[in-house]
Amino acid sequence: MVTMTIWGAGTPRSMRPLWMAEELGLRYQHRPIRPRSGETQSDVYRTLNPKQKIPFLEDGQVALSESLAICRYLRDTYPAPGLFTPTDIRTRAREDELCCHIYGEIDQTGLYVMRRHGDLAAIYGASKAAVTASQSYVEGQLAILAAVLGTEDFLMVTQFGLPDLLLVSCLDWADACNVPLPQNLRSYRERIALRPAYRHAFRINYPESQGDT
Template sequence: MTESSPTVWGVGTTRTLRAHWALAEAGVAYETKPIQSRSGETQTDGYAALNPKQKIPFLEHGDVKISESYAIVDYVFEVFGGDRVYRPATSAERAASNEWCSTILMELDAHTLYVMRRHGDLKDLYGAAPAAIDAAKEYFTKLADAMVMKLPAGPTCLLSEKISVADILLMSCLDWAVLYQVPVPEAYGDYRKRMSERPAYQQAFDFNFEVLGVTHKDLPR
């Protein structure tokens, strides 16, 4: 790695997938510190000094240190994406991108999928809450349904022919939903298939989930 190559901390979750996929789309050589969620590796003094949130993913690029998957993907596309990726240019384009990203991060990720994780897999830490999990599942499908009208009419990425930050966030949440057996509206089928055929997605998925023994071929499409 050269001095200007980025380093990513974290593998094995759909949020770490976002960082690896963005770097693969941008075609950047980078280093990985393959620490895992809930392994104790995010709790060490050394990691806490780097990222006081003690969460993954985390990206370091020279003096730039970023701890949120959304901010990481946006930074990678801005700095390394060039003409391989879509960057909104007008106010209307930025609004369309922001609308997707806010819905995905707030409604799909934080309010539904992560609620399922907290009160399902992590119930010993956060408490079992079957009713919250059922409600979250229903809410995921309702919100995903509400965004169907914004899906692209043609066989493209979400906002243009080129991949955008919103695509990385959406596809990672759709995969997360599939892994949790949450019903994903059928209208997303073609979009999921197109995204899953991208070489950068397949490469990043297999690299990110190697620690769990899962490949992109294992997910029903």
């Protein structure tokens, strides 16, 4: 019996738990509700997730929002050899540092502010200045990560891991917003997007783009 449900589709944030679940080879039910479609506003969903946002995970008694928290929970609960998992405090702290940087600065402070005051201006208010300033902020933060990656294949060096999953989801998002990507991040993204788990999750998350990746 499948006891795990992943809610959400159609955004870089909803891509993350789907991709992680695919990397781990998990069986789950998918409820592809979309933001601003009214589906996050239903009474059933509000009871489940008062934030009324996607993604959301139910796994037995566990109920979680926040894409980073969901991915880390899945990775730590259902470990798989193909995925980098820190085993000591220092390595975990380094991984946390990278994840917080990507999630806090590139996703929330950068790309989402561009989205709020650009595409979602009808809800959050239009501000060309906020969009322009956030885009140059994203470019600056990506340059830092490009230097961190250097010529390595993965952020944690030895193996694909959670920071790579987060960063590639942000690079997809940045690219869709025409943010220029540093050359090494562009080839890193192209290489990682060949992973079968990414390709499978992409088709689930963006069913309208069948065959794109």
